[in-house]
Amino acid sequence: MAEIVLDKVSKRYPDGALAVQEVDLEIADGEFIILVGPSGCGKSTTLNMIAGLEDITDGELRIAGQRVNEKAPKDRDIAMVFQSYALYPHMTVKENMAFPLRLAKVDNATVEKKVREAAEILDLTQHLDRKPSNLSGGQRQRVAMGRAIVRNPKAFLMDEPLSNLDAKLRVQMRTSVSRLQKQLGTTTVYVTHDQTEAMTLGDRVVVMRGGVVQQIGAPQFLYDHPANLFVAGFIGSPSMNFVPASLENGSLRSVLGDCTLTDRVRQLVEGADAPREVIMGIRPEHFEDAELVEATALASGGRFTSQVDVLESMGSDKYAYFTLTGEQAASAELQELAADVGSDDVPGEGISLVTRLSSSSGAVEGAPADIWFDADKVQLFDPSTGRNLTYTER
């Protein structure tokens, strides 16, 4: 077990492409850290550099205080779980798990003992003599984990370990990965493109975009205080709604209706030297059916009326989808996010909006609904830089 420090680590490929740019990251001993971002953001490259599978072009990587830039993967004493599991198909489950120990020339009795222990933790005891080809996806995934944990490495690296599993199994494995990490207390770096995994698993989350770290923080902090448009749009599902808006004398004007900024927001905006035209971001849960909101609260928010496109009742609450007339919020970050989820080629007419309403809401599909939003929860972004104008450390 050890802490891992990335000190201005960069990766430049021979063709000049910069895959990772000056990543600064201190991972504490025993911490579970998640690297998340859309494909091609450099998260896997960063992981491979920590593993030693890719050279570090610039900067320094320290594991347990020691510079390891030049060390081969085998001398770094870290274990890795691959997306494809990469099990050795000619070996049984037992041999697969024993392989790192055999290479380390551990004596037979110890190998036997450690493999048994790992198999018990992962519930693989009855499969020890089977070959990987006879195992299900979830079992293979567990064998890959077992191979990583048998030799008590300084750190675990996981490269999208759950993305090959079906949805139900993925949720199940997610909790067991989390439990396993707590149980072993080993420093873990986990790469994923799935923001749900990032939110649920990590102690801290590193959001990356185009090889640059966007923000580092606890999942809830990233959700509540995104540093920029990209983080705001990436974290959260369904994602934050973005609407173009303009600031006029302390009030916010947009297709969602005018609203007065609360004191808290106004102070932040004034401190951030905001432009007149901004992008307003608001999460689905900060909307509510206006009929269910108390009169005092109604005044401190914005209101609009629009026809409900689609209404999804989840039992506990309802998701109402709207399409408002107006220009979509435009920024490079939002375009990239749209491209990542594959919605950039679906030209939407107007602004689409997702709202989460209480289950007691009387909204009906196809009929107009009166919707209120909480002005204090609004986040404002600079359209040119993507910076969050309402960002605060608290």
Place this chain on the structure above:
Amino acid sequence: MAGIGGAETTGKKVGWGLLNAVVVIYALFPVLWIVSLSFKSSATLADGNFIPREWSLENYQNIFSTSEFTRALINSIGIAIIATAIAVVFGTMAAYAIARLDFPGKNLLVGVSLLIAMFPQVSLVSPLFEIERSLGLFDTWPGLILPYITFALPLAIYTLSAFFREIPWELEKAAKMDGATPGQAFRRVIAPLAAPGVFTTAILVFIFCWNDFLFAISLTSTEQSRTVPVALSFFTGSSQFEDPAGSIAAAAVVITIPIILFVLFFQRRIVAGLTSGAVKG
């Protein structure tokens, strides 16, 4: 509809069956004829009967009675096995490098090795003869093993690199992470998975060495290193009036046996789908 479809498939089956039968008979008839000849006594050799009228082991006793054939058999087995082993070991390493690494001149190397394979061997025989004579390799085992390796290597490299390309790259990364040196990763993870390719290549190379006549007759002069195909052509019969066809037939039957054994032995190891289960598929 179903009736018509059924009739069609039956018709197709019969057609294919007939075609298969023709091919099998065409391929196997000469072999059977040789076997039949080898069991005929010298008196009935030319009687034209397919099934020998009197079965005799006379021909087999003849070929094993002198050292001419047994010695050639030993030469053939020794030379072919040594050449195969060396070609496969070097071929495996070269193919691995070609499949995995990006080094300057890689395409040139593959091109040159293919060129060697395409080069007409007959045009190389005379220079080889001169070279081997001056180096003292003429009429020795190494004198045959060396050219065999030269011509078998391109074949080996080509076959094996195809197999290596099919092995998931991540397995090697995993082995590295598990603490293996590149050598260990190759020996304990990659090579076992490439085994079907290695055995296939071994069979091909062995057959090539075993069947070679051109080099063997040009680069040998005595029993010391003469291989079976050449020894066969030197069969004369026990007297000059005797037709050696019976002995040749018997020898031909004998020399197909090691090939069959070799193929059967290695074929069991050529199992498809050895890499299944390695990665999510």
